[in-house]
Amino acid sequence: MSHDAAGLPEGIVGHHFSSLARQNEAMVLGMWLFLATEILLFAGLFVGYSVYRYQFPLAFAEGSRHLNLTAGTLNTVVLITSSFTVAMAIHFARTDRRIAAAVCLAITILFALAFLGIKAVEYTEHFHEHALPGKFYAFEKVMIPGAAMFYTLYFLMTGLHGLHVIAGMSVLSWILWRTLQGRYSSRYHTGIELGGLYWHLVDLVWIFLYPLLYLI
Amino acid sequence: MNEFLRRLLFLPDQASTFARDLDQLHYAVILTTFGMSTLVGLTAIVFFIRYRRRSETQTTPHIEVPIWMEALFVTVPLSIFIAWFFIGYREFVRQRTPPSDAMDVYVMAKKWMWKVAYPDGPNAVNVLRVPAGRNVRLLMTSRDVIHSFYVPEFRIKQDVLPGRYTQLWFNATTPGRYQILCAEFCGAGHSIMRGEVIVLKPQEFEDWLAYQHRGVVATQDGQPTSLDFSPPLGTMVDQGKRIAAEQGCLKCHSTDGTRHIGPTWLDLYRRREKLTDGTTVVADEAYLTQSMMDPAVKVVDGFQPVMPSFQGKIAGPEVAALVEYIKSLQSDAVRTGPSEGPAYAPIRGR
């Protein structure tokens, strides 16, 4: 067992790492690489968005105007605030304030649920208006060519992002449980930091989606 | 030498103006490839014989390559590669730029046949007749999936896409029959999606064309299907006129220059139009086709994006006929301004 891991709970440092510091380095690098793959996963959709926006500028502008801007803005605020609470959770974990960290994580998870709830309301609206992707499209207010394509991309992008919100929520719940168990402290807090990084990515993707879909 | 190498490398006959030039480059490239791989193989063998292991405990000197040698082995092959590229690319540009005096033929691919239509009348299935020694441009589209028009003897190939036009040109040198193959996988019948180019002597071609104009359905190439134009007689321009009326195009577009809901068709072809987004576009075949399929994409400045899409409502040959009709609507006024080169000039006056 390496010298800097003495006194920590069992199983935190792998047998193949020479020190805790080295393991933290590995975990953070691994997380950043994973975030890179996530960004490239979205990149495919962003490319699709650019191509079709160039092809159907009017339809995209019109489609964007018929989205619920209030809901979108509210969701942006919700997500940015949740990024703040997750950062606070990491701060509290680092300074050994376990309960405060757990509360911040719980608030973050509630924000994530709120985000999904608002999104669900929006989706229901689209469903009633028949503003649906591809062959299901029958939205009377925007009947110009390319509008169906806008809604296809809208649903794909927000849908994939929504899945990431759900994934992020599960990760944060797991970390919440681990926090309550007392795994994170001023000496070891990599796990909670990685969860935070992932949540920031989820937030970041939305910060790109929001202007692309709702504003321009 | 040309003939010897061509047979050695199993290249098909050279039946277009491209074939011979391309084959010269082909020989150079393939022979160098053979030479280089043999050289590497031989060097390995020589080294193996010269430096085989003599004892199980043999040690070897530490040799590191001098930097100049690495540089040499980067620059020499790289200059060869880049030289090949520029020679090849020049030829590529030539193949991809149809000359302005080319005769247009419309090709429509569908599972699993090639339909051919000439601007002034006849159409055919799986048989493309062209005169020898004349530049021919094919304007191609597909009704279903991606196909690819390939004639090995001409060394030409171009994917045929649904929903948009691609073009291809060639100049056949030798009268004869050449197979058209589909080179992009398109389903169960992919391998039997074959057609034929029949290259005729120029006079024979004219005779055939004249005969087609006189002819009745029975003597035309191919069997008329529901997709064929009915009635089969009449030029594409006439068909286009009829389709324009049937589809309601003329409710919004005038043919006499008066301004209506949409831009007039008179002198539309090759006109430079200013679009709502500030850019300009030349109304060529590609633009006209696109405007029928995706009308909202490029809207002429001063008009509303109200035109519905005709995607799926009009078939490939009908689009071609409409384009030909629009091309025929030219006032005799002398056009002002410099000519906007190159390409896409229609063949008229027949």
Add this chain to the structure above:
Amino acid sequence: MRLSEADSHALAGAPAAPSYLEDGTTVMSWINTRDHKRIGVMFLVGVIFFFFVGGVFALLLRFKLLQPGPFFIDAISYNRLFTLHGVVMIFLFLIPSIPAAFGNFVIPLMIGARDVAFPRLNLASFYLYVIGAVIAIWGMVHGGADTGWTFYTPYSSTSPTQVAPILLGAFVLGFSSILTGLNFIVTTHTLRAPGLNWMKLPLFVWGIYATSIIQILATPVLGISLLLVTVERIGGFGLFDPARGGDPVLFQHLFWFYSHPAVYIMVLPAMGVISETVCAFCRKNIFGYRAVAYSSIGIGFVGFFTWGHHLFVAGQSTFVGGAFGLLSMFVGIFTAIKVFNWVGTMYRGAISFKTPFAYICGFLYFLVFGGMTGIALATTSLDIHWHDTYFIVAHFHFIMVGASVMAFLAALHYWFPKMFGRTYPEGWGLVAATLIILGFNATFIPQFLLGNFGMPRRYYQYPEHFQALHVASTAGATLLAFGFLIILIYLAIALKYGERSAPNPWGSKGFEWMTASPPPTHNFDVIPTITQMPHDYRTHEPSGVIRVA
């Protein structure tokens, strides 16, 4: 040879630690292992199995092509077979072959680590491979896809066959590949032994490192493209459907953005293997270490900017075609510099002609020929005639079979004693190598000529004048199949009855030989300190110094 007497004894002779093979023999001890070596062996079994599955598909195809007309199987079955041949060989064999099987086994050994950085993730990667394979097989059994492994839209979104499970299988396999790549990058960064700086890393590690970068950056784009086609098939979203304003060529761009770099996922590890084995069998340091190491990274980088050379006749603009053609030339030059350095390594070496060396020679010839035909294709105008013909088929088989599979076999023979502590029969090894190299030429040189002749690929029926060359190709494929079968048989026998090998039978100074063969579960009793470059054969001193920590 490279270990001093005392070190050898300390490492190999130590009876205290059982080898990883003996450390638990229950099924559970394998399927629930975190040991990179066992995971590597499980991957090896998987990829060899799928290599033979894909090989059987190939033989059936070649058998059909003996006759120009309908024969033996119908058109739909033929189309399914070539699709499955491609999918199995690429996603289930080539991509995981060298990185996931050999990379997993030797990389921690080479860098003096006890395991990869994330052992559990490594096991997860293996299970994703299994799940992906099961989904794909399920799809094959229930009809299989007939789109070709390229899944071009709009055909793939309208084909009546079972495309969705195959797409989903490939999607899951992509994630397996991402996790493996991620693990190797982190391992190389954080787990190197003391003294092992980047300029001392074995070249195989450099090769895998470059591969991993591509796996991480390109595979997600494939994932999303395949997912979009699945959504298109199931939901009719119309993203690539021209009837709904979609652009079918957009799919080709997204697909080749992954699938062109994927070619380098398949060939960079092979190049790494050759860099190791050529040194070991010539008993000499690599001619230009930096050139070989940096060119791997160079290929990985430039490989991302050449995808458009698959679309020269697909309707992209002439200028774009030219730009992609020119960029493709630079990938060629990175490969050329590697070939030069491998041949240079032989100069004044002490060459021993063992089975792996036979494959090295085959590799060099096939890589140069296959690579140069690639350069020929990138000259744009020649591609017009060759595009989607058997010339392309022969070109990429020269790289993927000629180069990658030769390197896979070289690695299999070179590391067989390392992995299992047994020796394979050298005589049979050389017989099989001869058969494979001859059979390979006989299979694919006729296909180059077929391409020249104008035979398009994916043809069930073909005009009769192509028949002679098809028969020649099928004859060659039979030889090739016999060669592979011989290897399978003698290695299976050697696994059980082969002579016990010495800890370092080749006298190699590659770092993975610093420990016993087969290695104990924890790899090293004491982590070595690296003082030399790999493959330094000036003396008999060991590359790693064992110090008591």
